[in-house]
Amino acid sequence: MEPVKIGLLGLGTVGCGTATVLERNASEIGRRAGRGIQIAAASARDIERPRACDTSGMRLTTEPTEVVDDPEVQVVVELMGGEGLAREMVLRAIEAGKHVVTANKAMIAKHGNEIFAAAQARGVMVAFEAAVAGGIPIIKAIREGLAGNRIEWLAGIINGTGNFILTEMRDKGRDFADVLGEAQRLGYAEADPTFDVEGIDAAHKLTILAAISFGIPLRFDDVHCEGIGHIAREDVAYADELGYRIKNIGFARQNEDGVELRVHPTLIPEKRLIANVDGVMNAVLVRGDAVGPTLYYGPGAGAEPTASAVVADLVDVVRALTSDPENRVPHLAFQPDAIVERPILPIDAVETAYYLRLQAVDRPGVLAEITRILGEEGISIEAMMQKEPPGSAPDSATVIMLTQRVVERSMNRAIERIEALDTVAGNVTRIRMETLG
Amino acid sequence: MEPVKIGLLGLGTVGCGTATVLERNASEIGRRAGRGIQIAAASARDIERPRACDTSGMRLTTEPTEVVDDPEVQVVVELMGGEGLAREMVLRAIEAGKHVVTANKAMIAKHGNEIFAAAQARGVMVAFEAAVAGGIPIIKAIREGLAGNRIEWLAGIINGTGNFILTEMRDKGRDFADVLGEAQRLGYAEADPTFDVEGIDAAHKLTILAAISFGIPLRFDDVHCEGIGHIAREDVAYADELGYRIKNIGFARQNEDGVELRVHPTLIPEKRLIANVDGVMNAVLVRGDAVGPTLYYGPGAGAEPTASAVVADLVDVVRALTSDPENRVPHLAFQPDAIVERPILPIDAVETAYYLRLQAVDRPGVLAEITRILGEEGISIEAMMQKEPPGSAPDSATVIMLTQRVVERSMNRAIERIEALDTVAGNVTRIRMETLG
Numbered sequence: 001m002e003p004v005k006i007g008l009l010g011l012g013t014v015g016c017g018t019a020t021v022l023e024r025n026a027s028e029i030g031r032r033a034g035r036g037i038q039i040a041a042a043s044a045r046d047i048e049r050p051r052a053c054d055t056s057g058m059r060l061t062t063e064p065t066e067v068v069d070d071p072e073v074q075v076v077v078e079l080m081g082g083e084g085l086a087r088e089m090v091l092r093a094i095e096a097g098k099h100v101v102t103a104n105k106a107m108i109a110k111h112g113n114e115i116f117a118a119a120q121a122r123g124v125m126v127a128f129e130a131a132v133a134g135g136i137p138i139i140k141a142i143r144e145g146l147a148g149n150r151i152e153w154l155a156g157i158i159n160g161t162g163n164f165i166l167t168e169m170r171d172k173g174r175d176f177a178d179v180l181g182e183a184q185r186l187g188y189a190e191a192d193p194t195f196d197v198e199g200i201d202a203a204h205k206l207t208i209l210a211a212i213s214f215g216i217p218l219r220f221d222d223v224h225c226e227g228i229g230h231i232a233r234e235d236v237a238y239a240d241e242l243g244y245r246i247k248n249i250g251f252a253r254q255n256e257d258g259v260e261l262r263v264h265p266t267l268i269p270e271k272r273l274i275a276n277v278d279g280v281m282n283a284v285l286v287r288g289d290a291v292g293p294t295l296y297y298g299p300g301a302g303a304e305p306t307a308s309a310v311v312a313d314l315v316d317v318v319r320a321l322t323s324d325p326e327n328r329v330p331h332l333a334f335q336p337d338a339i340v341e342r343p344i345l346p347i348d349a350v351e352t353a354y355y356l357r358l359q360a361v362d363r364p365g366v367l368a369e370i371t372r373i374l375g376e377e378g379i380s381i382e383a384m385m386q387k388e389p390p391g392s393a394p395d396s397a398t399v400i401m402l403t404q405r406v407v408e409r410s411m412n413r414a415i416e417r418i419e420a421l422d423t424v425a426g427n428v429t430r431i432r433m434e435t436l437g
Numbered sequence: 438m439e440p441v442k443i444g445l446l447g448l449g450t451v452g453c454g455t456a457t458v459l460e461r462n463a464s465e466i467g468r469r470a471g472r473g474i475q476i477a478a479a480s481a482r483d484i485e486r487p488r489a490c491d492t493s494g495m496r497l498t499t500e501p502t503e504v505v506d507d508p509e510v511q512v513v514v515e516l517m518g519g520e521g522l523a524r525e526m527v528l529r530a531i532e533a534g535k536h537v538v539t540a541n542k543a544m545i546a547k548h549g550n551e552i553f554a555a556a557q558a559r560g561v562m563v564a565f566e567a568a569v570a571g572g573i574p575i576i577k578a579i580r581e582g583l584a585g586n587r588i589e590w591l592a593g594i595i596n597g598t599g600n601f602i603l604t605e606m607r608d609k610g611r612d613f614a615d616v617l618g619e620a621q622r623l624g625y626a627e628a629d630p631t632f633d634v635e636g637i638d639a640a641h642k643l644t645i646l647a648a649i650s651f652g653i654p655l656r657f658d659d660v661h662c663e664g665i666g667h668i669a670r671e672d673v674a675y676a677d678e679l680g681y682r683i684k685n686i687g688f689a690r691q692n693e694d695g696v697e698l699r700v701h702p703t704l705i706p707e708k709r710l711i712a713n714v715d716g717v718m719n720a721v722l723v724r725g726d727a728v729g730p731t732l733y734y735g736p737g738a739g740a741e742p743t744a745s746a747v748v749a750d751l752v753d754v755v756r757a758l759t760s761d762p763e764n765r766v767p768h769l770a771f772q773p774d775a776i777v778e779r780p781i782l783p784i785d786a787v788e789t790a791y792y793l794r795l796q797a798v799d800r801p802g803v804l805a806e807i808t809r810i811l812g813e814e815g816i817s818i819e820a821m822m823q824k825e826p827p828g829s830a831p832d833s834a835t836v837i838m839l840t841q842r843v844v845e846r847s848m849n850r851a852i853e854r855i856e857a858l859d860t861v862a863g864n865v866t867r868i869r870m871e872t873l874g
Binding site: 017021022024025028029030031032033034129134135136137140141144145146147148149150215273276277288289290291292293294295296297298299302304305307308309310311312314315316319320321322323324326327328329330333334335338 | 459470566584714731758
């Protein structure tokens with residue numbers, strides 16, 4: 001059978017990785033897909049630049065529309081990134097009745113509802129395994145592998161840069177800024193690290209995971225998103241002492257009241273497997289009502305890991321090329337008419353446990369005042385320890401507490417009252433905590 | 438649309454779990470599959486017995502053929518276990534043009550080649566996600582999610598009973614026989630624990646994983662299989678001291694010479710995530726050439742975890758019910774005409790590192806003799822420690838060594854020579870070691 005002809009938008013890291021994998025593993029891929037996959041055309045901003053991959057068999061152009069419109073191209077692989085032009089090209093491909101494979105998490109998270117509606121109307125596939133957690137087949141696992149479950153919650157380490165920084169802070173007792181600088185030198189972090197360290201990249205991915213887990217539309221704007229920049233190395237050390245790791249977690253949960261969507265630094269028990277996912281690696285822990293906890297781990301970025309997901313999608317698409325749309329897996333796991341809006345809980349209605357750190361005057365009665373306020377707000381204390389950090393005032397002590405689960409607005413009130421005490425200096429540091437059990 | 442009617446062979450733990458999950462999650466499953474899934478008929482040895490699930494909507498019979506032949510039944514779900522009758526019923530269903538979902542690892546490992554050939558000829562699907570690692574969607578992950586890769590190797594903790602025993606031995610310093618007895622009382626281990634502790638159950642699963650990873654036929658008889666019964670608690674403790682865990686690993690690797698298929702206790706570095714998979718949990722670590730290492734973790738057995746996999750297969754089958762067979766994923770991941778025989782390496786041609794423990798006379802020159810023999814057989818020592826276990830003869834010492842990788846036949850020769858030394862008492866204990874890096 002003739003190979004399927006595909007068109008590549010973008011010949012950067014992932015684009016070249018995809019070309020390399022398709023070529024190196026052509027035989028294995030053909031043995032699985034039943035036919036070959038050939039890159040007929042590719043677009044790049046600068047087609048003269050030397051590339052890390054062999055482009056000799058491709059028609060190269062600087063015009064992405066030429067790839068999309070190429071009559072020979074049956075599947076468009078969008079690896080250019082960004083939201084504006086990428087969205088345009090994907091919609092153009094769909095309009096032309098071409099299938100799409102993309103690694104573009106920002107585009108899917110923000111424009112996915114529009115894109116999937118267009119694809120549905122036109123009867124084409126849009127596959128996006130590479131958009132979340134690189135080479136880990138997490139989209140497929142949730143969408144198909146756990147299809148018998150009501151997904152209760154999921155928790156993901158889905159930003160490698162953030163995880164690298166937190167791992168280094170813990171392993172080497174270093175400060176956030178110090179590690180970030182190194183990550184930038186190593187090329188793990190961008191010159192502008194906002195997307196990674198502010199949790200925006202993780203929020204894109206969480207948006208997608210939540211949609212396919214719960215059968216809700218993509219709701220990126222409703223993700224509560226906090227960065228890791230305020231995590232101090234002493235918090236990492238104290239958490240450690242208490243048997244916890246601080247990880248930047250994307251967390252989604254559904255219950256009767258609605259859906260929680262949040263990205264923030266989180267204390268998790270060190271005995272959990274996911275607490276031991278270190279460096280730039282990614283992992284997603286998914287809890288289904290039938291299966292219980294399952295975890296998926298692997299490289300969340302990089303040329304070939306991401307290409308692995310792109311090619312897996314290509315094999316799926318190639319196999320289903322002549323299939324009836326109704327025999328295909330729905331884009332967002334649930335049938336389009338079965339995707340239902342659910343309320344997204346505001347962060348102050350969310351219930352979690354907390355790690356608290358504060359600086360208090362070291363004299364009798366001070367702790368009693370603090371615990372009285374917590375008690376009045378319905379907050380139980382799970383563990384407490386007192387430290388006298390070197391260099392602090394002689395009559396001052398650092399108090400660290402772990403609380404039981406409480407609604408965030410109660411915690412906000414308690415913290416406001418504690419910060420107003422004469423005997424407490426500065427702000428209360430608060431980090432959310434999940435047992436993930 | 439009318440619900441799809443299925444027939445259940447077997448109403449034991451997994452059969453009832455499947456009925457329960459299908460009923461409880463009917464709405465979510467329907468939202469994904471696009472139509473309902475209804476158990477029309479079920480067979481069990483004793484249909485009068487009270488069940489853990491609601492069977493009121495099913496036609497019950499003691500005759501599995503009646504379920505298979507039931508004209509209303511479109512998909513046969515084989516959950517009766519065993520090889521003889523199960524195989525007959527599955528072949529009968531295929532012959533009748535019905536699709537099959539099964540959780541039967543022994544049947545697939547031993548009769549899968551025959552079953553898939555029949556299914557291929559008849560154009561029906563036979564899905565078996567539940568046959569390996571319970572609720573973990575590992576079949577789907579390898580078969581589809583990693584389709585862009587050449588799979589280099591995989592290592593699995595795929596027998597929960599064995600992992601429970603080794604975990605208890607380590608955590609509580611207990612002996613094998615002692616823990617096995619408890620596991621039997623707790624219902625984790627069968628009255629006849631042979632399948633679990635001899636590695637046969639793991640070998641069934643490894644057979645399946647290797648076939649879909651490498652594109653080879655199912656070759657159960659060629660799996661080298663060792664049990665965990667000879668692991669002493671001191672080996673678990675010494676391994677720990679050296680930074681390793683002993684796990685019962687199913688390991689498959691392909692290289693230029695052929696394929697390795699082996700199940701045996703294995704030392705793995707404690708820093709690997711898979712080394713920290715404890716109790717009855719399962720995990721499979723898969724290394725693809727593009728993606729690198731990926732790990733899949735979850736419950737490997739139990740009513741609802743296994744049902745989760747059965748129902749996921751059902752959703753896949755239901756969705757593809759009216760599809761053309763050529764648009765479907767091949768049973769064993771590779772197109773039937775692309776499955777190729779490869780030589781399976783005999784165990785003495787396999788290369789691994791080793792943990793060795795021996796009892797030697799504690800006097801100058803003895804170690805030199807042992808290391809000279811190892812050197813002559815081309816075996817390098819990675820680490821060594823000497824212990825004087827309480828109760829041993831005063832002039833006797835326990836020597837523990839970790840070696841670098843060597844072909845097993847060289848190690849066999851070295852051990853034979855070491856055991857022949859006057860200064861060495863008894864046998865050399867040897868446990869294979871893999872870095873899984």
